[in-house]
Amino acid sequence: MADATTATVPATVSRPASRSQLRSIALPSLLANWVLLAGLFAVGMLYASGGSSARDLLISDLLINLVLVLGFHIFIGNTGVLSFGHLGIASVAAYTMALLAVPTDRKTVLIPNAPWGIPEIELSPLVASLIGIGVGIVVAALLGLVAARTSGLAATMITLAFLSIVRQVAENRKDLTGGAQNLSSVPRLEGWSWPVFGAFIAVLIAVFFRSSKTGRLAVATREDELAAGAMGIEVFTPRLVAFVVSGGLVAFGGILRVQSLGSIGPSQFSFEFTILILAMLVVGGMRTVTGAIAGTVFITVGKEVTRFLGDGPDFLGFTWPVVDGLPDLFLAGSLLAVLLTRPNGLLGEFDLGGWVTQRFRRSAPAMPVPGEPAADAGFAVVAPQQATGGELVTSGLGVVFGGFTAVDDVSITVAPGRIHGLIGPNGAGKTTFVNLLTGIVEPTTGTVRLGDKELRGAPYKRARDGVARTFQNLRVFPSLSVRENVAVADLVAHDHRSHRVGVSVDELLALSGLTHMADRSAATLDYGNQRRLEIARAAALRPDFLLLDEPTSGMSSSESLEMVDHVRRVATAIGAGVLVIDHDLGFITNICEHITVLDQGAVLAEGTAEEIQRDPRVIEAYLGSGHA
């Protein structure tokens, strides 16, 4: 079945754009954020040199907070799932470090009955910290296995439960932890070197995670879990990896904090402290490294200033009143103000790295993009590809929802490389049929085959098997750039569709007339461009079949005509078959060689456009019996 000509084109022709892109995104971002951090640190040193050594403590506290906030950012910012459990990981890691590093003579006083020979162990703080981080990573992996399986509030509540359990166990295992009585004599960090090192490493990890393949896939699931699944992105693995990486970083931050305080207790990594760290994350902007830095600085400094003012100093020629709890008021007030006025944080999606990159791109004149269109943003033409693979066949597909048969015994066959229409009035079960085909809804009866392979299981598996779809109600990844929307699908294609020859991301953008807006966030595009972007994204997956669910919904007839051309162009360019679902008979007959008509969940008629247009049953279903 496979066309022999395609076999002669080596798969490596499609260059792994993701790798080079990774470098191009990560390095400027890393450098920019490092420069920002270094600048802040320089300001901090200047400030510290002019006063009390409490200022030194403030700076190391700020840097350690930054490690924790960036740790939170890696999971929460990239996956959009709220975790309350990360400080539980920090607590376990820090206790591990403390139990190994506290001098034996102190341990025999503080926790003489500790199990596993702990009172006799005394490791160097560095070794103990590394073991602590290792334990933290293991705990994060175990918790992640549970938390990453769920999403939304379920994950939040499971992680909250974990945090509470860690605290209760630490309070109650008095022989091991000393209970609520804090464990003192933890070797302390001296000077700034470790917090500084930690902050720079944290920025490095956060930037590289964000630009890594896993990070980008995680972000796609954050943007739209369903659409990500339809692009072949599995939710679980990227989330788990994000959880483990962020857990490891938070463990590191927790250990730094305990070594900076010199003591550890069950209440140290509390729910309240979690809220404080989250506040820092959210106030700045939880999705970017720059936002995390900004929020950490804003809250830490703000609390410090209000602490100073709350003690009633003589300041600015004025004696301030003594106010109990002023820092709390600042924290709550600033968090509330930011949430109400700028829910995405003070900086929103702004990242210094992205900004610098864009500046750089704009100022660099020679940035050769294949098929760069003229200013009028025309559509490039890409050389067509031969269709490969087998037919897409559903046999006896049906589903019953609580007694109501939404789709009943539908068997259709879509030929490779052909445009097949599926039409029916509203409520005919078209979208449900697509959902059955793509695995969003489990069928009650029937099977789906692509060539020799039966499609089964979750949507992401079927997408990887070669069926890519668009959605009736537009599901682009809204806060990602246009380019990144397409590039993420391309990333999946590299791993799972490499046997197909792909069209590069730039070519797809050019083909869709989106090149000149490639750096804009997808949410800012108008309706028609979002539609084309969704198709481009689906095409980037190098599917054998494209499923387009009402691609002209809400469009005028002239726009619809343009869309007809566009769908043809894209389908030809990637050599895929197309199944178009629509209720607009005119549009479908215009575009499709072969048409299936669905009514009340069942196949009403099948045939060529002409046959269908003449079929009296179709006319009746469409126009009502009065017109028959």
Next chain:
Amino acid sequence: MTQFVQNLIDGLGNGSTYALLAVGVSMLFGVMHLVNFAHGELLTIGAYVIYGMRSNDISWWATIPVAILSAVMLSMLIEFVAFRRVRTASAFTLLLTSFAIEILSHAAWRIGVSSTPRRFEAPDIAFKVVEIGPFNIEVWDVVSIAVAVACFIGTAIMLRTTMFGLSIRAASEDFDAARLMGVKANRVISGAFAFAGLLAGIAGAIWLVRRGQADPRMGAEPLLKAVIAAIIGGLGSLPGAVVGGLSLGIAEVYFRSWLPSDLQGLTDSFVFVVIAILFVVRPQGLFNVQSAERV
């Protein structure tokens, strides 16, 4: 057996307070996907109102309605000032907003009154015990259970018969569809906050009569219990919240009397482990929310 029944009565008494709070939490989740951690602050304002009035020797009977009213007003105020502005935001933003309000409330009481607790004495009825057969029945437990049952029945009737109740139910099913059918979003949400505030005020009155103390952070603990109760019952489900609250109250008492003493400190952990397992086994079923988004 006597012990078993005795525990059951005690557990129902505690659980009825949790359940009253949990119904409010669950209702707000239903209409706007908000887990409202600021809900506990309605207890705090009630406590300070009672303290203020009792220290001026105003009778208990007069203070309780005022305390309940203050909870209703604060609930509506919080909605108007804060949640109305972030109504369409993500669950994440809503949750954090509620935390911000909670911390703000703590700070406000701390600065406005004091971090040192304020006390008011409890009326005698709060701790009266009558012996019926082998059982020691606390009058206040009976009062709590009776008031709670009356509230639940009232809530059920309200939801079924009034226009407002219908709107709430419609909004909980599918807010967008409800709006298309003419439900006024602001009015429904504001009403839901008022109603949840009323239940919280009543729960607060029951609870405060015994506690006899107002302090800035007092609301956090019972609210956490109520959230747990609402989660056990399935957020968004009001009967679920009642069941969740009562079973949490009962579970606590049984854990306390049956667990060996060195494990008693871990009572909450056991509850959490059970919840976590429930979530992993059936995350959708527990949440009782239309998770199959329209595609």
Next chain:
Amino acid sequence: MRRTSAVAAFAALALVAAACGGDDEETASTEAPAATEAPGATEAPGATTAPGDCVLDEPLKIGYAADFDLGGIGDVPGTKGAQFVVDTINAAGGVGGQQVELEIKQISQTPPDPAAAQRAVQELLDGGADILLGPPFSDYGLPLLEVTKGSVPVLFVTSTEITLSDPSQGAFLVSFDDRVQASAAAEFATKQGYTSAVTLSSSDIPYLNITTAAFTEVFTGAGGTVDKDLSFNLGDTDFSAQVNEIAAMDPQPDAVYSAFFLPEAGIFLKQLREAGVESTVISADGFDASEVWTVGADSEGVFFTSHTFPGPDNGVQQFLDEYEAANGEPVGTVAFGALGADAVNIAVAATLAACSTDGAALIAAMANVSVDTVTGTTSYVGVGGTPTRDVSILTVTDGAPALADAFYPSVVAGG
């Protein structure tokens, strides 16, 4: 100056005692017995002669790292008492020819932030504090000690946590620790002829379980039995499960011991009495801090260990009266304002003993401080960081606390 008062007298007494300790830290310990002459003196005959012996180069600076949040139970009256006595001393001419300076800084925040507390402490040190007064609980206390690193003495004003008693780090309690007060409670219970008891403990804070463990150790050591250790959590508002369990015991225990405080303790007491349980309730200094007698009739007859009580041998009543006269409102609690005053007196005594404001010298001098403070005699001689002082056993009669007994326990739990 209207406040030529008992407080000044006690401050002066402190000077006498301290002056006896000698100037030289090296020789100080050998002279220690001389310092013990002070106990029992109720008047201060030598008050006018002592102060001139030591002249300081610079003023004594005291920093108070105060927890006004959860620790406010101790530090709110503690800071008031400390400020009052500093003002009094200064009005009477100061110490070593210099005015005493007191700087109070808040270290508590919500969410609790020990790192911010460390900065506040560092600021006190950088501001030249020679002696620190510290908060009641170790969650802030231990991080505080990590900042001072033994450079200055820290007197934990209202704390009874044993981890905050460590002279090697310059950490001293102003009063006894939890094991001492729980041991005294157990000894008192035994003296009353009680042979069976139930304890109520919580793992939430050390105070609530270290006390019960110590009580159990001493009580059983004296032949009694502790039949049950029931648990509770801070924030509980229903104790019927625990109360019913006690009510169901046959015979009912002679005593119920717990270090709980209001509001939990109030609810427990009411429920216990309503359930018809007549067992004596014995508790700890949290009953004073939270003023348990405000609960009303059900608090009648409870016993609790406390730091002091107004009596002919001390100046507590005078202190309370003078504070109220000067400030127009009572300091609150029986003992905690007075402990704040004590802490300042101890600081002054150590300064005069060392005749220096050098941290190391002050810490060394603490070892011989035995001083008549507002609440009675406080002595660090030969005992490390926790002074020997009698534990007052108070009871509530007619809606007010009254002294039932006062002694130092013959056996202290945990060695």
